[in-house]
Amino acid sequence: MTTVQARSSEPRVDQRRWLALGVCLTAGFMTLLDTSIVNVALPSMERGVGASQADLSWVASGYALTYGLMLVPAGRLGDLRGRRETFLIGVALFTLASAACGLASAAGWLVVFRLLQGMAGGMIAPQSSGLIQQMFQGAERARAFAMFGSVVAVSTAVGPLAGGLLIQASGGDDGWRWVFYVNLPIGVAVFAAALRLLPRTPPREGPQEGFDLPGVLLLGSGALALMLPLVQEQQWPGRRKWALVPVAVVLLVAFWTWERRQGRLGRAPLVDLRLFTRRSFTLGALVSLLYFAGFTSVFFVYTLFLQNSLGYSALAAGVAATPFAAGSAAAALAGGRLVVRYGRKLVVYGLCGVALGLLGAVMAVQLAPGRGVAWAAALPLLVAGVGSGLTVSPNTTLTLGRVPVRRAGAAGGVLQTGQRVGSAAGIAAVGAVYFAQLAGHGHVAAALQLGLATALLFVLLALALALADLRERSARG
Known part of the structure; x- marks a missing residue:
């Protein structure tokens, strides 16, 4: 190949990498959106298929459970057998399981298909982070992880709004089915694009590792x-x-x-324990676990409060969470550029912003405990969202940036498993505080305040870890 030919091919290769990243981000958005989009659809499911409270609980939490259980083994499978192939299998299964959920005629079948959908989502997630490691280096990798972090933050926050819009548009007892049907055209498009754009995992030299x-x-x-x-x-x-x-x-x-x-x-182990000898990986995984315990639990109690206590519709409750999503999306993209310059300091700034925003939300509930609380809390949630955008994607970049590419899938699976465990623990703790206050005193505004304060505690613990790391680095340097 001549020099001119080589140069002319470089833009095409570069464009192909960024298009492949778009495929990964779209798949990630689809799977992570399903962790929160069903929350506002639960009343419609209860009417549509006669789901009991236990059924609804498994629809909401069973997805996160099977999703989390699949992350590490699926990441390792992608490292060994090919991330592109594992990604395609996961997308196909997720799309089929979504169709089955929407067609379910009984609550029991809905739960079964929802668990399968979670397993498929858990197959997709670590391949995305592994492919980013494989396709990008240096500042470009930081930018790619910034976009990935933006998807993580925004998909969780925008879920209630998306669910509210779908139910508002479809209406009736079968409105919940469209929460699953919306995945079908997205899944088909992602599968077709992945076939064309995703790179194959480079062949391994030496003896093949076992599973x-x-x-x-x-x-x-x-x-x-x-x-x-x-x-x-x-x-x-x-x-x-x-x-x-x-x-x-x-x-x-x-x-x-x-x-x-x-x-x-x-x-060959499932998880290379040498990952935890890397300070950046261990610290980042702990910060991520604690942060997700705080940030995901906020929307759990906030949407419950707005719908069950103040009578907000599913759509209105979703709109109330939009300031957080908007702030997070904008800041995450900026965070990808700034993390190269500021490093762990940027995560500290982000966590401070989230803590300040949550404190402001607690005060807003005190000042406007009635139906105007969503307006009063909009600015604090925007501040918290900006902080979240400066936390999730930079922390992901710093945590995975020095992981060897051949272990990228498993490392991404470990990181995201910590996020799922943190989310479950946070929702359990914050929910227990919220419901205990309601049962004991019946004061709904005070229950929300205590729930938000508990979420704030998790964020402050993550901030303490990040600050301790900064102090130690300063002492060494």
Whole structure:
């Protein structure tokens, strides 16, 4: 190939990479949107298929459960067998499961198909972060992760609005079905584009690594035992459910021991424990876990308060969450450019913004406890959204930036598993505080304030970790 030919091909290669990133981001938006879009559709499901409270709980939380359980093994599968191929299988299964959810004639079938949909979503997510690692380097990788972080933040926040719009447009007892049908054209388009644009995983040199099935079983059962009492906190009364937590600890310790043994014997582990010797990865994963415990639980109690206590429609409750989504989207794109210059300081600034915004929301509820609370809380939520945009994508960039590409899928799976566990734990804790205040005193505004204050506590814990890291770096430097 001549020099002129090589130069003329470079723009096409560059454009193809960014188009491939668009495919990954669209798939990520679709799967993450489904974690929150169903919340406003639950009353319609209850009327449409006679779903019980237990059924509705599994529709809402079962998706997050199976999604989280699939992340690490799916990430490792993509590292070994090809991220493009695993991505395509995940998109196909997600689209089919979405169609099955929309066609479900009984609540039991809806729950089954919803669990399958979560598994498919968990297959897609780590491939996206792995493909970003594979396709981009340096400042371009930071920019790509900024866009990925924007999708993570915005998809969660905009879910109630999207669900409200779909139900408002379709109406009736079957309005909830369109929450799932909307995935069909998106899924088909993503699959077709992925076939053309996504790169294949480069072939490995040397002997082929095997798949660590005992590691999958130990990690999966440990994560299941840990997450079940969290996602079912409101539906399983009594304290016996918490007996699963020590079981989870035993299983996860066994998983850690097994993985160390795999490493000593020179075999391929499910999770390379050397990842946790990287300070940037360990710190970033902990910050992400604590932050997601705070930020996702905000919308859980806020939309409940607006709909159940103030009589807001599904659409109005979704609109009330829009300032956070808008601020997050705008700031996440800027964060991708700024993280190269400021590093961990930018995450600290972002967490300070989220904390300030949540504190402002608590004060807004005090000043305007009636139906005007959404207007009073709009500016604080916008500030919190800007802070979120400066937290999620820069933290993702810093956490995964130094991970070897051959471990990128598994590392992304570990990071996102922490996010799912954090979300479940946060919703359980914030929900318990909110419902306990309602049951004990019946004061709905005070219940929301306490719920938001609990979410703020998680954000402050993440901020304390980030600040401690900054102080140690300053002492060393």
